[in-house]
Amino acid sequence: MLEGAQLALIPGDPERCSAIAALFGDYRELAFHREFRSILAESGKEKALVVSSGIGGPSLAVAMEELARLGIRCFLRVGTCGAIAPDLNPADLVISEGAVRLDGTSQHFAPLPYPACADTELTHLIVRACRELGFPYRKGITCSSATFYPGQERYDTFTGYVIRDFQGSLEEWKKLGVLNYEMETATLFTVARTFGLRAGALCAVLVNRLASEEPDHISLREAENRVNRTAVYTAGLALRELAL
Numbered sequence: 001m002l003e004g005a006q007l008a009l010i011p012g013d014p015e016r017c018s019a020i021a022a023l024f025g026d027y028r029e030l031a032f033h034r035e036f037r038s039i040l041a042e043s044g045k046e047k048a049l050v051v052s053s054g055i056g057g058p059s060l061a062v063a064m065e066e067l068a069r070l071g072i073r074c075f076l077r078v079g080t081c082g083a084i085a086p087d088l089n090p091a092d093l094v095i096s097e098g099a100v101r102l103d104g105t106s107q108h109f110a111p112l113p114y115p116a117c118a119d120t121e122l123t124h125l126i127v128r129a130c131r132e133l134g135f136p137y138r139k140g141i142t143c144s145s146a147t148f149y150p151g152q153e154r155y156d157t158f159t160g161y162v163i164r165d166f167q168g169s170l171e172e173w174k175k176l177g178v179l180n181y182e183m184e185t186a187t188l189f190t191v192a193r194t195f196g197l198r199a200g201a202l203c204a205v206l207v208n209r210l211a212s213e214e215p216d217h218i219s220l221r222e223a224e225n226r227v228n229r230t231a232v233y234t235a236g237l238a239l240r241e242l243a244l
């Protein structure tokens with residue numbers, strides 16, 4: 001069914017799958033069920049799968065389980081995030097070397113002391129892709145939260161209340177050098193490691209939480225353009241250099 005594809009690019013949003021797949025050249029949709037849309041993309045002899053995970057760890061873990069059984073050996077997240085490092089701007093890229101495991105889902109695969117870390121070789125290729133394409137990036141630690149609002153300490157909500165466990169958490173993660181918030185990377189890294197497979201994560205910054213909660217539309221488009229192009233460039237490098 002996957003025609004030997006061993007690498008999957010994984011955005012959250014099904015609507016982003018075709019834009020990513022189109023950058024390879026040829027592509028065709030294989031299936032679209034609930035949040036999971038899968039497209040087989042090809043460039044010459046190189047093949048990759050583009051599959052949306054939906055939002056958060058639970059649906060991502062379902063996708064990874066089923067993709068691993070179908071022969072996927074390398075997962076590359078193509079995501080978006082909110083930055084909490086002062087020097088990150090909208091549309092900059094963040095490469096995750098490791099993730100804080102506030103995702104919840106990863107604890108169903110390994111106990112909390114187990115680290116959520118990226119595959120080093122794949123991460124080097126993401127860095128190379130950013131450099132060669134000339135896109136600004138930082139690499140470091142990401143905080144993966146099970147929720148968009150309380151776990152990322154957002155107060156612009158229905159109740160305006162954040163439980164005490166998360167009050168002050170944004171400032172603390174910032175002081176500890178965490179770069180960004182999103183909702184999938186800790187699951188991705190933990191599941192991939194426990195399966196003995198490779199995973200890397202690249203996210204475009206939609207907002208810097210220290211400055212604003214509202215993304216502007218120009219940065220949004222540029223963020224998607226940069227993250228998609230960098231991910232497809234990385235996939236090409238990975239297919240050639242990691243023997244996938």
Ligand code: URA
Pocket residue numbers: 080081082083148152181182183206207
């Ligand atoms: N995704 C998140 O989880 N948080 C953000 O701030 C932006 C995207």
